[in-house]
Amino acid sequence: MREVAVKDTMSGERRPIPPEAPVGIYACGPTVYSRIHIGNARPFVVFSLFSRFLKSEGYEVKLVVNVTDVNDKIYTAAADAGIPSAELAAGMTEAYFEDTDRLGLGRPDAEPLATATIGPIIDLIADLVESGHAYESGGDVYFAVRSFDEYGKLSHRPTEEMEQGEDDSGSLKRDPLDFALWKAHKEGEDTFWESPWGPGRPGWHIECSAMAEQEVGSLPLTIHGGGSDLVFPHHENETAQSEAARGLPFASIWMHNGMIETDAEKMSKSEGNIFQLSEALDRFGREAVVSYLVSGHYRQPLAFSEEILEEAAARNQRIRNFMRTAPEAGESELDESSASSLERFREALADDFNTPKALSELFDLIRTANQGSAPGATTAVARMLDLLGLSSLAESDESGPDAEALELLAAREAARADRDFDEADRLRDVLAGMGWEVRDGPEGASLVPGQAS
RNA sequence: GGCGCCUUGGCGGAGUGGCUACGCAGCGGCCUGCAAAGCCGUUUACACCGGUUCGAUUCCGGUAGGCGCCUCCA
Secondary structure, eight states: OOOOEEEOTTTOSEEEOOSSSOEEEEEOOOBOSSOOBHHHHHHHHHHHHHHHHHHHTTOOEEEEEOBBOOSHHHHHHHHHHTSOHHHHHHHHHHHHHHHHHTTTSOOOSBOOBGGGOHHHHHHHHHHHHHTTSEEEETTEEEEOGGGSTTTTTTTTOOGGGOOOOSOOSOTTOSSTTOEEEEEEOOTTOOOOBOOTTOSEEEOTTHHHHHHHHHHHOSSSEEEEEEEGGGIIIIIHHHHHHHHHHHSSOSEEEEEEEOOEEETTEEOOTTTTOOOBHHHHHHHHHHHHHHHHHTSSOTTSOEEOOHHHHHHHHHHHHHHHHHHHHSOOOOTTOOOHHHHHHHHHHHHHHHBTOOHHHHHHHHHHHHHHHHTTOOTTHHHHHHHHHHHTTOGGGGSOOSSOOOHHHHHHHHHHHHHHHTTOHHHHHHHHHHHHHTTEEEEEETTEEEEEEOOOO
16 A cells, blocks of 8 residues: 545645545535536546545545535426426436446445435534524525634635625525525425425535535545535535534545636536537547546646547557557566556556556556567556556457458468468458458467457 | 636647656658558757746746636536
């Protein structure tokens, strides 16, 4: 187990993750009012892989990624679709599971739903009311921001110039800074629950505080993560309400991923420049999507375009070619060069989860191996690929060439032996038409699946 | 206006006070019957102006441009 450290948003410092204690990671998942896009997939991939890496280093990890399935936008989308809001939320939740399943990274250790956590949410709000950090007003309950004097410490902004715009109905707040914990039921809202303050539903931030402590078990969370656009107000509010209620620090480390950008603009539903995850998976495959998402440092913005996804596929092809042609290697046969390469790869991940640096180590090793100076590289590269969620690049192709293809290949070899190159080239074209690419090597010719064109 | 971030070669994208990041694309070469795969080489890359330094892309200050949050948002 090596020391793994990440940069913490709140302090701006690099913080080691304590190795002795269980690591509780809570990463904000989607609000399910529509199908998710590539940008929404980034935190899912980043935290899934980061969690996988920690586990491979021997850390005990619980990764929690929530689903927020009650929200203003869900009511609106359901009304537009002419279906009950609960039905829309359930459908979109299912679509989210399907889409992220297709990434092939497994599931987080827990994926709580906000609507399944209403009891704990109400309890948490009640605690805040009782301790004077929250107040009821006309059936709404608000968090009294000025009752928590550390407010603003995460997003580093002075309270003087803040205003919570999230709740527009306005005048029920004592202070424009305050935000809603519970919202009284309104006409047309078909999903709501009873509470000590009357019928209604949770405000936006409280569900995460409740789910985090429910699933992780105890505060502080080792790591709380999500997109950088959630720093304010979402995470600022979460940390305020949780700490006010519990008197404990909420999270030890805050880890935020950068935005996906198209033409240097943030990809977002409101900008209309989104590319759905399902479409990316359909057209480019999971390997290209995952490879793309690990090609940049998680904290930085990442440019998106279809060409960049194609580039990711081309990059994967180089890895696949290597794994296909390299000699089989037993698990124990790490030569010195491969071992040190794997070590640098893991070091890169341990240092603020630098996946692009790690990728460069992987490609360095492939080149070295192609030069013939790293006999154990296959084993090392396979381990690297596993950590990147790309182990399928190391797997042999599903089905080998059929008898007809092998016959044609043999015929071509015969033609070559006769130096009848016109015939040999013709047969190569026939094979290409069947989806097989001929590769001549020192051991003779072989067939690999043709590259997608 | 407030807070923060960014500006690296055609593109994507790391990183460092002095040593080739890496990948994709292009070009030249090697290998090959020809290709493919692979290997080698390759186009004075670090926005601009000052400063610190023996030496700065890498630290400090400023200029220009871009972006994010401050409103729902991964």
